[in-house]
Amino acid sequence: MNQDPKHNPASETKPVDEQYRVLVIDDEPSICWAFETLFASQGHQVVTASSAEEGFQLACQTPPDLVLLDVRLPGQSGLELLPKLKQQIGNCPVIVMTAFGDLETAVAAVKRGATDYLTKPFELQQVKQVCDAALRSSFDAELKKPTIDRSQRGKLIGQSAAMQQVFRQIALVAQSDLSVLITGETGTGKELVASAIHLHSHRAQAPYLPIAPVALNPELIESELFGHIRGAFTGAETDRVGLFEMAHGGTVMLDEIGDLPMNIQVKLLRVLEHGEFMRVGDTETRHADVRVLAATNCDLRKAMAEGKFREDLYYRLSGLQIHLPPLRGRKDDLNMLARHFFSQVSQADPQQAMDDDLCSQLAERNWQGNIRELRNAVEHAAVVSRGRTMTLQDFPDPMDETIGDEETSGTLDDVVNQWIDSLLADDETADLQSQLIRRFEPLLIKKVLISTKGNRAAAAERLGIHRGTLREKLRSYQMDND
Ligand SMILES: Nc1ncnc2c1ncn2[C@@H]1O[C@H](COP(=O)(O)OP(=O)(O)OP(=O)(O)O)[C@@H](O)[C@H]1O
Structure with a gap:
């Protein structure tokens, strides 16, 4: 059983020309009728909802393959619904419909996860083109992914006594x-x-x-x-x-x-x-x-x-x-987890790519960010090693070492320049800007937190960001271990 709530089986398994389930969320009956007629003539199944709330319920009950969502709805607006809907239905394309067609609404819709947008009134031929393109691109996106065993995605892995106890508790309490x-x-x-x-x-x-x-x-x-x-x-x-x-x-x-x-x-x-x-x-x-x-x-x-x-x-x-329990307390699970994460991103044999020696070396680490840190590290190493047997050098430095090791005698410019040069030396490195931020932002946050004696509200104020944003950043840098 797949345990990923964002998993959308419908969009993964259907060939492009098969029957789709289309969800139309619009309070105008004439629009719903027009879509029902259009899609039914192509052999697709159409369900309609006249409010955001009803649409959300329907999407939760049976995941759609395509959603057409009006912006103006009674109660919650289409734009408000969009992020929650995307969270629930994962990769399923959502096309937003607006009567106004202003750039701001379009930009807001795309920012919140819309695949495309249609401006009312629209020609049915245009609607057909946009919907076909959205369905095709979501299907192609699935096809382009490496062939990995996705049935394992979101699965809880573990063989340690502690995880066996967790599985037992889940089974007992679920019903x-x-x-x-x-x-x-x-x-x-x-x-x-x-x-x-x-x-x-x-x-x-x-x-x-x-x-x-x-x-x-x-x-x-x-x-x-x-x-x-x-x-x-x-x-x-x-x-x-x-x-x-x-x-x-x-x-x-x-x-x-x-x-x-x-x-x-x-x-x-x-x-x-x-x-x-x-x-x-x-x-x-x-x-x-x-x-x-x-x-x-x-x-x-x-x-x-x-x-x-x-x-x-x-x-x-x-x-x-x-x-x-923290990962460092259940190293029995480490090999299994590391190979599991590897097989999620690579077709190579995980047993060969990550030999026992490497796994023992990995088990020496502290894994302050626990399984999230391990997953990120394995995914990083899988890219760097490009199919050969991995070594410890393919893995990023442990989080606990990268944070706070910047005592250096050079000027700030020297240090940054050196770091940039090392990145540029590798032609394959992309995302330079985000790498720079991820490298230095944790240091800033750490120093500010020290200066506020760990008071996060004061640190957020000093940094000029919302406390919730600080919490998110701490989490994403795996610094949130208090
Ligand atoms: N036992 C496990 N088997 C497989 N993957 C796991 C396991 N535990 C965690 N993961 C993976 O590790 C990552 C972090 O897990 P998750 O978000 O559930 O942690 P969390 O404890 O809720 O973290 P936080 O407190 O920061 O929200 C996810 O990618 C998750 O899929």
């Missing part, structure tokens, strides 16, 4: 509606465990929505989670459905639960205890049929002792706790 608290350092697989629980539960056909509240605008977290009604606050021009309503019948996974603001903790407790919530500004109590999974890499007991996390919420959430 119940119990809340699960998943703990472990960054990159240990908490999100993967949560999606495995959902996929093995009776909710598997309903939406699975992983949310990191810390990445949301703090002013809008409540509205994002629970929705709002028109006029609830400045800018709330229409009613809006929140994530808990969108996930109806399914599972919500709250990542970094330790960062949830106190006022939202109270509301979450009400959902967990009574299955009830209210949209912001509303007086009507709504019912939530949602299973809640939560993950954290911080010590919630400490947060409780400091008065930052509610005790009642902690006990309610941790109906069962699954702890994922």
Whole structure:
């Protein structure tokens, strides 16, 4: 069974001319009718929705091969829906329709993941061309990928006693509606465990929505989670459905639960205890049929002792706790994981490409960023080694060594110049700009955090970025191990 929630089987297995499932989200019946007629004449199946919310539900129930999404919809707009829809349906192309055709809407749509856009009114012939091109390119994109065993993507791997215990816990808890608290350092697989629980539960056909509240605008977290009604606050021009309503019948996974603001903790407790919530500004109590999974890499007991996390919420959430130990504590898994990640990006024999000596050398490393760091390192080495047996030199330096080793006597210009020269010496190196940022940004963040004695809010202020952005950066640089 594939455990990747973003996996879209429909777009991977169908030849271009076969029957497709097309989802049209538009509140104008005449537009829906026109699409139904057009696609039905080509033998495709069309489902229609008159609102963003209904469209999202349909997309979650059965993944479409193509979505046509109107920008102007009652309630949530098409542009608002787009990122969540893309998260749910992965590579499936989405064509956005707008009556205005202004550049800003088009740019916003493409930024949020639209494959193309159509300006109303449109010629059906033009629609056909755009849709055919979108379907063809998504199919071609799948074909161009190396032939790897994608059935293994998103699969939880592990043979250590600790992972066997995790598998047992997942199996035991999946069928119940119990809340699960998943703990472990960054990159240990908490999100993967949560999606495995959902996929093995009776909710598997309903939406699975992983949310990191810390990445949301703090002013809008409540509205994002629970929705709002028109006029609830400045800018709330229409009613809006929140994530808990969108996930109806399914599972919500709250990542970094330790960062949830106190006022939202109270509301979450009400959902967990009574299955009830209210949209912001509303007086009507709504019912939530949602299973809640939560993950954290911080010590919630400490947060409780400091008065930052509610005790009642902690006990309610941790109906069962699954702890994922750091990779350095389960080196039995390392060979298996490394070869697994290699086989995801290369057709070569993983056993040959990564011999036992190399695996033992890799096991000596600290793997501060855990399995995420290992995956990135193996993918990097697979590219650098270009098919030959890999050596330790093909691997990037360990994260714990690259951060903070810049004590140097040269001027900043000298150091940067040397580094750029080393990159330019390798004709194959691309993405120079992003490599530069990834090389130096962690140093800046580290120094700033030291200067603020670890206070992230103050560090974010000093850096001039939002605290959620800082958290994301720390995570992506695998510096988030407190
Ligand atoms: N046991 C495992 N088998 C295979 N892949 C794994 C395993 N554990 C983690 N991974 C992979 O490692 C990466 C990080 O995993 P994941 O995002 O689930 O970690 P996390 O603990 O949720 O991290 P964070 O706390 O930073 O959000 C992902 O690419 C995931 O697929």
